[in-house]
Amino acid sequence: MFIFLKSLSRSVHGDEEPQEQPELSKTDGGSNDDDLCSSLTVWRKSLLISCNGFTVIDSNGNLVYRVDNYMGGRTKELVLMDGKGNSILTMRRCKNLRLVDTWVIYGGEVGDHCTSEKPIFYVKKCINILHTNKSNVLAYVYRPPSDKRYAYTIEGSYSHRSCKVVNEKKRVVAEIKRKDATSGGICFGLDVFVLIIKAGFDPGFAMALVLLLDKMFS
DSSP states (O other): OHHHHHHHHHHHHTTSOOOOOOOGGGTTOOOSOTTOEEEEEEESSOSSTTOEEEEEEOTTSOEEEEEEESSGGGOSEEEEEETTSOEEEEEEEOSSOTTOOEEEEEESOOOSOOTTSOOSEEEEEOOOTTOOOTTOEEEEEEOTTOOSSEEEEEEEETTTTEEEEEETTSOEEEEEEEOOOEETTEEOTTTEEEEEEETTSOHHHHHHHHHHHHHHHO
């Protein structure tokens, strides 16, 4: 299946120009050219048999990100790695949260006691008890230390693999879309989908948001 996805990714994105991956500090997606974007094929499966996780392939068929989760669905920590297994971002579920599902994102890998580590973002699930959320907001992304004004909103439906990340200027900086094509008798379903990243938005951070949506809504 992995070999098949690599070949498919090349064929689907073969006409695209390779995009430079921006630094994490450039996550605002503030490019003047909104037409520039890159895309990743996301497979909701680890390459390790004993793990749950994700495998992410770029438009050239290269393994760019991976997640190997030994703890199954109960884990309170996720580590996003590059294709070589180096930790890029660590996500931890906050404690003492009352009713709100909130995760903290740290740069790199953090130890068991990360009180000295400074988080770079908080992601809070949108709770809509009265079902009056007309904009279909799934989660809010905040820059610490403030949690009063969000930096990004995530809208749409993760269960349908149709989401977009919107910045403070109401610009779409990343999107999740279904890969509906059927090839060689294999139907992708919901386990294989596409992550589209606009120029200027960090693809690793975009993938981290995908992981948290999966934890919140799966």
